[in-house]
Amino acid sequence: MREIVVISGKGGTGKTTVCAALAALASREGRNPVLCDLDVDVPDLHIIFDPHVQQEHPFVSGNTAVINENVCTQCGRCLELCQFGAVGQNGNGQFIIDALDCEGCGVCHKLCPTGAIEFPQRHCGTWYLSQTRFGSFVHAQLDPGQENSGRLVSLLKQQARQLAPTAEDSLILCDGSPGIGCPVISSLSGATLAVAVVEPTPSGRHDFERVADLCRHFRIPVSVIINKADLNNDEARAIEEYAVRQGYTLAGCLPFSPLVTEAMIRGEALTERDSPLASELEKIWGRICAAADKPARRANINSL
Secondary structure (H helix, E strand, O other): OOOEEEEEEOOOOHHHHHHHHHHHHHHHHOOOOEEEEOOOOOOOOOHHHHHEEEEEEEEEEEEOEOOOOOOOOOHHHHHHOOOOOOOEEOOOOOEEEOOOOOOOOOOHHHOOOOEEOOOOOEEEEEEEEEEOOEEEEEEEOOOOOOOOOHHHHHEEEEEEEOOOOOOOOEEEEEEOOOOOOOOHHHHHHOOOOOEEEOOHHHHHHHHHHHHHHHHHOOOOEEEEEEOOOOOOHHHHHHHHHHHHHOEEEEEEEEOOOOOOHHHHHOOOOOHHHHOOOHHHHHHHHHHHHHHOOOOOHHHHHHOO
């Protein structure tokens, strides 16, 4: 089974646009890919995929303290204990807990002298199993104000693996989380290949170097796509030279093109219609598949 995760050092580099284009190509080749949106902070693959939801499940993570007014004696012990400023008083002088400020540490729940503080699980969002015109799709939507966590990303990947056929040539294609934090680490867990989409700017190069270092730490091969490469040829060349020095595969360069916006407005992947950009993406997809099928390359990295 191949797990290809499209990543970027930060958001807004074109990662999702590229991932959708690759998904369309994989589907057209009959690879029957399982698609997964791991960018759970700002999920947007569903805008292009137009999924038909088949299963809907709550995502529960952590706990939130809640005062049972029928048991509370208004002793104020919870106010003394809370280190996050989550406990306050309403106009009637009754103690209340702000759910948005509660960190779920459970100290007030454990030490309340009358046991008046309950500690129910926190509903953080919803995750879905869907069907799209490109294949099965696993995705999620966090509730407003809920923070992302690697736990939700791991759950989505687990579901994608359960949906994927057991054949060696089966494919999971993920739109990974941006950055280098906990969610992207979970995105990369077990990946066969990371595809880094990079912008040709100094900050884009810096972000790429950080996420590439992360992949190296976890011994995951990296292929690089330089997006909007023609907007800054010097930086594009610097990124390419860095990638070559580090032993990463350069999958290709994409020019700036109004076709990207036009495809987004239509709700289509870039590769659903013939165009010069679609042709270039098809070549890039071929190089990515070749890189993902190189067990020897992974073995070399593992020997570092």
